[in-house]
Amino acid sequence: MNETPSAAHEPAGAQTASAARESAPPQTASAAREEVLSVEGVSVRLSGREILKDVSFGIGAGEFTGLIGSNGAGKTTLFRVILGLQASTAGRVLVAGRPRSRRNPLIGYVPQKFLLDPDVPLRARDLVGLGLDGHRFGIARPSRARRELIDEMLAAVDAEAFADARVGTLSGGEQQRVLIAHALISRPKLLLLDEPLANLDLPSGQEVVALLARIASEQGIAILISAHEMNPLLPVMQRIVYLVGGRAASGTTEEVIRTDVLSELYGRQVEVLHIHGRVLVVAGDDPETAHQHAGPLTAAVQIIQ
Amino acid sequence: MNRFLAPVFAPGFFESSTVHTALIVGTLVAIVAGTVGVFTVLRGQSFAGEALGDIGTTGGSGAFLVGVGLLWGFLIFSIAAAAAMELIGIQRPRGRDLATGIVLGAALGLAALFLYFDTTTTGATITILFGSLSALASSTIPLVILLSAIVLGIAATLYRPLLLGSVSAELAAARGIPVRAVGALYLLALAIAVALASQSIGTILSTALVVGPAAAALRLTRRPVTAILTAVLIGIGATWLGIVLAYDSYSWPPVGHGWSVSFFVVTIVFVAYLLSGVPRQWRTRGRERAAGGAGSTIGEPRAARER
Numbered sequence: 126m127n128e129t130p131s132a133a134h135e136p137a138g139a140q141t142a143s144a145a146r147e148s149a150p151p152q153t154a155s156a157a158r159e160e161v162l163s164v165e166g167v168s169v170r171l172s173g174r175e176i177l178k179d180v181s182f183g184i185g186a187g188e189f190t191g192l193i194g195s196n197g198a199g200k201t202t203l204f205r206v207i208l209g210l211q212a213s214t215a216g217r218v219l220v221a222g223r224p225r226s227r228r229n230p231l232i233g234y235v236p237q238k239f240l241l242d243p244d245v246p247l248r249a250r251d252l253v254g255l256g257l258d259g260h261r262f263g264i265a266r267p268s269r270a271r272r273e274l275i276d277e278m279l280a281a282v283d284a285e286a287f288a289d290a291r292v293g294t295l296s297g298g299e300q301q302r303v304l305i306a307h308a309l310i311s312r313p314k315l316l317l318l319d320e321p322l323a324n325l326d327l328p329s330g331q332e333v334v335a336l337l338a339r340i341a342s343e344q345g346i347a348i349l350i351s352a353h354e355m356n357p358l359l360p361v362m363q364r365i366v367y368l369v370g371g372r373a374a375s376g377t378t379e380e381v382i383r384t385d386v387l388s389e390l391y392g393r394q395v396e397v398l399h400i401h402g403r404v405l406v407v408a409g410d411d412p413e414t415a416h417q418h419a420g421p422l423t424a425a426v427q428i429i430q
Numbered sequence: 431m432n433r434f435l436a437p438v439f440a441p442g443f444f445e446s447s448t449v450h451t452a453l454i455v456g457t458l459v460a461i462v463a464g465t466v467g468v469f470t471v472l473r474g475q476s477f478a479g480e481a482l483g484d485i486g487t488t489g490g491s492g493a494f495l496v497g498v499g500l501l502w503g504f505l506i507f508s509i510a511a512a513a514a515m516e517l518i519g520i521q522r523p524r525g526r527d528l529a530t531g532i533v534l535g536a537a538l539g540l541a542a543l544f545l546y547f548d549t550t551t552t553g554a555t556i557t558i559l560f561g562s563l564s565a566l567a568s569s570t571i572p573l574v575i576l577l578s579a580i581v582l583g584i585a586a587t588l589y590r591p592l593l594l595g596s597v598s599a600e601l602a603a604a605r606g607i608p609v610r611a612v613g614a615l616y617l618l619a620l621a622i623a624v625a626l627a628s629q630s631i632g633t634i635l636s637t638a639l640v641v642g643p644a645a646a647a648l649r650l651t652r653r654p655v656t657a658i659l660t661a662v663l664i665g666i667g668a669t670w671l672g673i674v675l676a677y678d679s680y681s682w683p684p685v686g687h688g689w690s691v692s693f694f695v696v697t698i699v700f701v702a703y704l705l706s707g708v709p710r711q712w713r714t715r716g717r718e719r720a721a722g723g724a725g726s727t728i729g730e731p732r733a734a735r736e737r
Binding site for chain 1 (some may be wrong): 531590594603607
């Protein structure tokens with residue numbers, strides 16, 4: 126959030142959000158593909174601070190997209206705008222070509238923080254069932270069809286084994302899978318996941334990523350997953366939305382994870398390094414000023430990603 | 431038959447109209463308190479429930495001064511306090527305790543004043559604080575039925591949104607649930623339930639009947655509906671047993687002076703809560719074995735799950 130590129134960088138933006146949007150018409154390939162989600166020039170200003178600046182990107186059916194940015198880059202705000210929980214100061218969000226409504230059954234959401242006491246008498250299957258009709262009034266009437274659908278969703282996320290356990294007693298990865306089933310059961314076209322890997326160890330995280338990739342390809346559900354690190358997502362991520370200080374660059378990973386594009390986005394010279402199949406974004410920065418920019422500082426070279 | 435029951439039910443128990451009224455009101459209150467209590471514990475609003483009960487003291491003492499039924503006093507002040515809490519910001523998790531505490535303090539100051547005016551009537555103070563189940567007029571029954579129906583109606587209508595909201599307010603909001611309106615309506619139901627419980631066992635003990643059976647039930651069950659039913663059964667059991675024991679206690683020392691129903695009800699609820707922890711240990715172990723959940727040191731179930 127401290128990343129505030131000077132105005133001088135703005136017009137030069139070759140691949141940043143604003144420029145990409147202006148040059149959108151020629152990109153016939155992206156215009157032709159059916160967009161589940163279109164974010165068009167979204168800006169958000171909260172108590173005088175610009176959280177999002179002219180963010181534009183689109184997500185096609187069944188695409189796996191990573192929303193990458195450090196803490197405070199605006200990921201959560203962007204999600205809240207897409208979900209209709211936060212009004213944007215400018216721009217608009219289209220879901221399947223239509224302005225999104227407050228409760229949009231086409232969007233499934235998996236929140237980041239999820240603390241449930243082990244004492245809460247809610248089984249995994251109850252939580253999945255609430256995904257089907259939790260917004261309705263009254264008490265759910267049990268039916269064979271409902272039960273079968275819940276079982277199917279639990280199977281889709283490999284959660285049959287703990288279907289009858291209290292949600293609060295499950296591990297982080299298990300809860301994450303139950304929440305994914307909760308989001309999937311309403312048959313959304315787009316699944317939003319807010320930092321699902323943040324509280325997971327590496328193997329659990331890989332399990333979740335593999336599961337999501339499978340869901341995207343098998344069920345044709347587009348996935349937008351936010352993360353502060355992109356490497357765990359690189360094997361499955363088809364497209365990327367890279368947020369820095371509220372500004373975004375988007376496209377395929379090859380289009381975005383490039384020295385010139387990211388340097389423009391960060392507003393300073395950064396290098397994209399490929400090392401053993403991993404990507405590192407580093408900046409040779411002055412240690413005095415480096416702390417003002419995103420990411421931790423390691424020696425004179427700052428590893429941003 | 432009567433020979434076996436005689437030691438339990440003292441003579442005249444089934445003929446007493448006081449007992450009839452107490453049983454009817456006590457049962458309705460237990461049903462309402464158990465139902466609302468489960469959501470109260472789930473939503474972590476036990477403190478709000480306690481505060482609404484305490485604030486009922488103000489209403490009760492005010493009603494006594496003015497000369498209207500205690501239940502009206504409990505009701506009006508609990509609902510007004512719930513509205514104040516809602517306005518101050520009980521819907522924000524961090525503002526919750528603050529909103530409750532501020533409203534509680536203000537209202538209890540008023541209660542101090544009202545009770546101060548009632549200098550000659552310590553009996554009223556005792557009734558307000560510790561309940562009057564054994565001294566209820568049967569004319570209160572219709573109002574109790576009406577209020578119970580309102581609360582149960584709210585609980586049944588909001589059942590699923592409330593459950594989802596207690597899991598994650600964010601998740602509920604993303605599903606288009608009007609989280610704040612649902613929370614406010616629930617608070618209204620809680621205020622009425624607490625007013626009813628105050629009528630039954632007194633303002634400062636009312637939380638025991640709302641939160642106690644629910645807390646015990648939550649330790650015993652895995653499903654929300656079962657938890658509500660269990661809480662209701664515990665509440666009814668405690669109320670009935672309390673009424674029977676209080677009736678019997680007239681033949682206990684001190685002679686000619688019965689024991690308080692509220693004492694028995696609250697004590698039984700407390701014992702039920704303690705007992706509910708007994709099967710829990712055993713059940714937790716069983717569940718972990720079945721699910722291979724976190725904390726299980728046995729390697730086999732985890733492998734079985736991953737297969």
